[in-house]
Amino acid sequence: MIRVAIFGFGNVGRGVARALTNNRELIEKKIGKFEVVAIADSKSSIHGDVDLKYAVEYKLRHGRLPSDVKADELMENVEFDLLIDTTPTDVFTGEPGLSYIKQALSMGKDVITSNKGPLVVAFRELFRLAEKNEARIGYEATVGGAMPVVKLIQRELAGNQIFRLRGILNGTTNYILSRMEREKMPYSQILSEAQELGIAEANPEYDVKGYDAGAKLVILANTAFSFDAKFSSVKIVGIEDITPEAFEVAGEKGYTIRLVAEADSRGKLEVSPRLIKMTNPLAIYGTLNALLVETDLAGEVFVIGKGAGDRETASAIVSDMVDIYGRDNGH
Ligand code: HSE
Numbered sequence: 001m002i003r004v005a006i007f008g009f010g011n012v013g014r015g016v017a018r019a020l021t022n023n024r025e026l027i028e029k030k031i032g033k034f035e036v037v038a039i040a041d042s043k044s045s046i047h048g049d050v051d052l053k054y055a056v057e058y059k060l061r062h063g064r065l066p067s068d069v070k071a072d073e074l075m076e077n078v079e080f081d082l083l084i085d086t087t088p089t090d091v092f093t094g095e096p097g098l099s100y101i102k103q104a105l106s107m108g109k110d111v112i113t114s115n116k117g118p119l120v121v122a123f124r125e126l127f128r129l130a131e132k133n134e135a136r137i138g139y140e141a142t143v144g145g146a147m148p149v150v151k152l153i154q155r156e157l158a159g160n161q162i163f164r165l166r167g168i169l170n171g172t173t174n175y176i177l178s179r180m181e182r183e184k185m186p187y188s189q190i191l192s193e194a195q196e197l198g199i200a201e202a203n204p205e206y207d208v209k210g211y212d213a214g215a216k217l218v219i220l221a222n223t224a225f226s227f228d229a230k231f232s233s234v235k236i237v238g239i240e241d242i243t244p245e246a247f248e249v250a251g252e253k254g255y256t257i258r259l260v261a262e263a264d265s266r267g268k269l270e271v272s273p274r275l276i277k278m279t280n281p282l283a284i285y286g287t288l289n290a291l292l293v294e295t296d297l298a299g300e301v302f303v304i305g306k307g308a309g310d311r312e313t314a315s316a317i318v319s320d321m322v323d324i325y326g327r328d329n330g331h
Pocket of ligand 1: 169170171172173199200201207212307308309
């Protein structure tokens with residue numbers, strides 16, 4: 001029996017609870033039985049043999065969970081095997097997820113996280129800690145939501161030399177730029193509509209200033225090139241200064257503008273609005289994400305998919321569960 005603790009019970013945490021409920025049979029076929037033994041948000045919790053449906057409904061109705069016991073206390077007092085961290089991202093401190101993850105790994109517990117902050121702040125440190133304590137870390141959900149990129153690099157392209165990664169890693173800005181291109185609307189007007197889609201960061205400056213894409217690029221580059229890059233290593237320019245007129249000029253020559261994140265094996269790490277040919281596979285529309293991986297053996301591999309959303313992020317978290325525990329079950 002795999003005992004799961006979920007820390008963070010916002011949209012993503014609840015998405016995970018729903019996925020674990022709806023797809024339990026499918027998941028248990030791959031990894032064996034699991035039970036959720038604790039759920040915590042920033043101020044409240046529930047533990048025992050948790051009824052996931054009840055926990056989701058309770059949180060939606062009351063804005064909290066039934067018990068006042070805090071996450072730190074649960075960490076010390078509840079027996080669990082896997083921490084699923086869906087706490088909110090802070091790319092500068094990594095908290096609160098960083099402390100939870102460190103504590104769990106130190107106790108030899110496996111961790112799956114959708115939170116970019118801890119990996120951006122302490123990527124190598126966390127992997128060293130995991131190795132020392134024979135614990136495992138899954139972080140597919142930190143980049144590109146449902147789009148398979150982390151395990152693509154780690155497994156499918158294993159043994160390839162990776163030269164360069166180029167991607168559209170932020171759905172909110174891609175949506176804004178797409179609409180600016182097609183409807184010639186100014187940036188400020190579209191931002192509020194983008195927020196209504198529910199995929200923008202709590203502070204949308206994280207999206208439009210390129211911070212979210214920069215954080216994801218750090219995680220991908222550290223995965224692909226074994227760097228120990230930090231957020232401060234990325235050269236970042238956001239989309240605030242892009243005007244609808246810029247699209248007109250670009251369009252006349254067959255180009256569009258997208259917020260491109262690029263990393264290469266020589267250490268380049270950059271997020272900036274770029275002119276790209278309309279025919280370039282990265283010229284995608286709406287909230288989609290995409291990643292182009294350039295390798296020696298496989299050549300170019302291109303992935304496209306939904307980069308945000310509770311179901312999509314839950315998809316990545318569940319895939320990490322199967323990846324970590326499926327092998328234990330010889331799947
Ligand atoms: N705010 C992010 C985006 C959500 O727009 O892509 C996923 O990290």
